[in-house]
Amino acid sequence: MPRDDDTLFAALIARDPSYEGFAYVGVKTTGIFCRLTCPARKPKRTNVIFFSCRDAAQEAGFRPCLRCKPLDIKPPASEAFHTLKERIKTEPDRRWSAQDLKTLGYDPSTVRRAFQREYGVTFVQYARSQRLGLAVDTLQHGGSVTDAQLDAGYESGSGFREAINRLIGDAPVRTAAHQILTAQWLDTPIGAMLAVVDDAGIHLLEFAERKALPKEIKRLRERVGPIRFGHHPMIDRLAGELEQYFSGQLTAFAIPVVQKGTAFEAGVWDALRQIPAGQTRSYGALAAAMDRPNAVRAVARANGANQVAIIVPCHRVIGADGSMTGYGGKIWRKQWLLNHEQRMALSQSQT
Template sequence: MHSDDDTLFAALIARDPSYEGFAYAGVKTTGIFCRLTCPARKPKRSNVIFFGSCEDAQEAGFRPCLRCKPLERRRPASGALETLRERIRTEPERRWSAEDVRALGYDPSTARRAFQREYGVTFAQYARSQRLGVAVGRLRQGGSVMDAQLDAGYESGSGFREAITKLVGDAPARATGQPILTARWLDTPIGAMLAIADGTGVHLLEFADRTALPTEIARLRTRVGAICFGDSSILEKLSFQVERYFSGRSSSLDVPVVQRGSVFEASVWDALRRIPVGDTRSYGEIARLIGRPDAPRAVARANGANQVAVIVPCHRVIGADGSLTGYGGKLWRKKWLLEHERRMAGHAMTPSRSSGQAELSF
C-alpha cells in the first residue's frame, strides 16, 4: 500500500467521517465497496483497495454495500433516529416513555445515543424541546400558563417555568406577546444544524456540535429576544434550500441573513458571500478586497465570529499557504464542504494513481 492508503485504512478502522463523499473502500474478497464510516466488520488490510468515487469502484467491478449504502447522497441515519424523529414531528405534544420506545422496536439506550450523536441532546431532551415549542406557541396566542404547563407535560409549575426560562430566556407569564426567535433542527449529510430565525431572516445556522454554540445562543437571547422551537416561513425556505445545497442540486442560498456585528465584521461577512462556489480566498485576499490590506488577522477574527454557516461561507477562507486552518464546525466538515462545492461548480477531483484513489489535498 502507498502512504496515502495507510492514512485511508486508519480512517476506515476509525470510521473517520473526514473522507465522507470522496473516499471509498473496496474489499477484494467480497467484491463490495463501502463508505469509510461503514459499521460492518473491518477487512484485513491486504484485502482493501481505495477509490475516489463510487463510479471508480463500480467500474472496477465492485458492488455497493447494503449496510452503508454508498450510492445514497445522504449518510444513512439510525433507524431509531428516523422513526422517532418522524413520530415527534407528527405528535409534538406527546410525552414519550421508555416503554413507548420499546413498543416501536427500539432499545431506549440506542435511541438516546442516536439523538446524542446527531443533535448533542438525548431523545427525551429533543422530545421535550418540541413540547416546549408548542407550549410557548400557546402562550403567544393568549393561552394560560397552566394550560401550557400541562401540555408540555410538567406536573410542577416551578419546573416548567425553569425549563421555559432556559429555552426562551424569559418567564412564561412575560412571554405572551414578546418577539420570539424560532429554532429548528436541520439534517445534513455531515451532521445536524441548528437554525434560528425571525420574520426578517436567519440569525444563526450552526452545526450542533460547535463548541461556541451555547455562547452564540445566549448572545442571541440577550441581543434579540427569546427563542423557542417552532415553524416559520423563513425556516421553511431555509430548510428547502439547505436540503438542495447538500444534495448537490443547487448552490443557491439566498435566504435573508440577520447578523449583528461591527462595520468591519459586516464588511468581511459581505466579502465572504461574494466568494464564488468552488473557489477559496485567503485572509489576506479578503483584507485587500475590503480595503484593509493591513488587517488579515482581524479578518480571521471576523471570519470566526460568523454564526451563519454555509450561507455566509466562512469555510471558503483558507491560509495563505493553502492550508485549511481553523473552522468552528470542525476541519473535516470544512474539507467536505469545499470538495462538495467544487463538484457542484464542475471542478472534478484530481485523480492520483491508477487504483482510482483521489488526491485529497487542497
C-alpha cells in the same frame, strides 16, 4: 487531506467521517463498495481497494453496500432514529419515557446515544424541546400559562417556568411582548445543524458540536429576542436550499441572512459571500478586498464571529500558506465543504 491507501485503511478501521463523500472502499472478496464509515465488519487490508468517487467504484464492477448505502446523499442513520423523529412530529405533545421506547422495541440507551451523537441531547430532551415550542405557541396565541404548562407535560409550574427560561430566556407570562425566534435541528450529510430564523431570514446556522454554540445562542437572545423550538416557513425554505447544496445543485443561496453584528463584521460577512464556490481566499486577501489591508486580525475575528455557517462561507478562508486554519465546525468539515464545492464548480465548468 492525505489519501494514500495506508491512511485510508486506518480511516476505514476508525470509521472516520472526514472522508465522507470523497473516499470509498471496495471489498474484493464480496464485490461490494462502502463508505469508510460503514458499520459492517472490516475486511482484511489485502482485500480492499480505495476509490475517490462512487462512479469509479461502480465502473470497476463493485456494487453499492446495502447497509451504508453509498449512493445516497446522506449517510443512513439508524431506523430507530428516523422513526422516533417522525413519531415526535406526529405526536408533538406526547411525554415519552424509557418504557415507551421499550414497548416500541427499542433499547433506551441505544436511542439516547443516537440522539446525543446527532444533536448533543438525549431523546427525552429533544422531545421535550419540541413540546416547549408548542407551549410557547399556546402563550403567544393568548392561552394561559397553566394550559401551556400542561401541554408541555409539566406538573410543576416552577419547573415549567425554569425550562422555558432556559429555552427562550424569558418568563412565560411575558413572551407575548417579545419577538420570538424559531429554532429547529436540520440533518445534513456531515452532521446535524441548529437553525434559528424569523420572518426576516436566518439568524444562526451552526453544527451541533461547535463549542461556541451556547455562547452564540445567548448572544442571539440578548441581541434579538427569545428562542423557541418549532416550525416556520423560513426553516422549510432553508432545508430545501441546503438539500440542493449538498446534492450538488446549488452554489449560491437565495435565502436572506439577518444575523446581527457590528458594521465591520457585517462588511466581512458580505465579503465572504462574494467568494465564489470552489475558490478560497486568505485573511489578507479578504482584508485587501475590503480596502482594509491592515485589518487582517480584525477580519479573522469577524470571520470567527460568523454564526451562519455554509451560507456565509467562512470555510472558504484559509491560511496564507494554503493551510486549513481553525473552523468551529471541525477542520474535517471545512475540508469536506471545500472539496464538495470544487467538485460542483468543476461539474458546472464542464456543462
